[in-house]
Amino acid sequence: MDGILIVDKDEGKTSFDVIRDVRKKYNEKKVGHIGTLDPLASGVLPILMGKATKLSDYLMEHSKEYIAKIKLGELTETGDREGKIIKTQDVPKDINSEKIQNILNEFLGKTYQTPPMYSALKIDGKKLYELARSGQEIERKPRKIEITDIDLINYDSIKNEISYKVSCSKGTYIRVLSEDIAKKLGTLGYMTYLRRTRVGNFTLADSGRFIPIGNVFKNNSKIIIKSQDELRKFLNGVRIKVNNNLLKIDDDLPKNNFSEKMNLHNEKYINIEKNEDNNTKNNFYETINLHNVYYNEKFIGICKEDDESIKRFIVLIDN
DSSP states (O other): OOOOEEEEEEETOOOHHHHHHHHHHHHHHOEEEESOOOOTTTTEEEEEEEGGGHHHHHHTTTTTEEEEEEEEEESSSSSSTTTTTTEEOOTTTOOOOOHHHHHHHHHHHEEEEEOOSSSSSTTTTEHHHHHTTTOOOOOOOOOOEEEEEEEEEEEEETEEEEEEEEEEETTOOOOHHHHHHHHTTTTTTEEEEEEEEEETTGGGGGGEEEEEEEHTTTTTTTEOOOSHHHHHHHHHOEEEOOOOOOEEEEEOOOOOOOOOOEEEEEEEEEEEETTTOOGGGOOOOOOEEEEEEEETTEEEEEEEEEEEEEEEEEEEOOO
């Protein structure tokens, strides 16, 4: 199976738990994911299967959307509800929905954020959370992030709890953002809830679907290999000049179509959908330097283009 499985991860599971389940159920050794979700969090977790694992670096760069909740007036050692409370502070009585939205608007745009100690980020080969658990705290370099949209969903003044939705760039820590929002409001805060609703163009509505690798980049232009010699070069990883014999076109060719239903531990993990009508809902990503490669009208792989030449990136047929 070469493609992307969209999972709605349950709270309490690690991202690796999902990978392990997929490996076991479908006997697929090559399995990865796009963007780790902590056990506390739930939501969209795209799982890369088979040769689609090679797409990780490309898909990892896309933006994400979350719904989060902040408990005001308290600070935990981890920045979320899993850590013990280490400090408390009164919540200003003048906090209201309008003030909160005004504060949220201040986070729009590009800025820098310091990763938390309780994170899986590695420094000198060691995960930060391992150092934090041993009582160590080391200097972390701020990283550039971008908040493209952030809106208040609800403010419960009785519980001192804020619910908000945020769209952000790769590498944004919502725990840190939640703490910073509380600080701007003149108090402390920690994240009590996190649900990822989107990764790139994959949303919760896509959960349970499997997107074959040929459909992930369906909007890409197509490279048609016409000769067996060029086919051999492509399969062997030899760079090929784009010329009259190797045409790059934009009109549609037949696509690989799948129709099968499967279950993973009775959960709604997979529903491979047939796409005979070329419905554009599977057109998730369009990239500049990746192209779909066809031979005899059969989709055989993906190539990279550079200086008017191509080289294999992913091959879907045997040499």
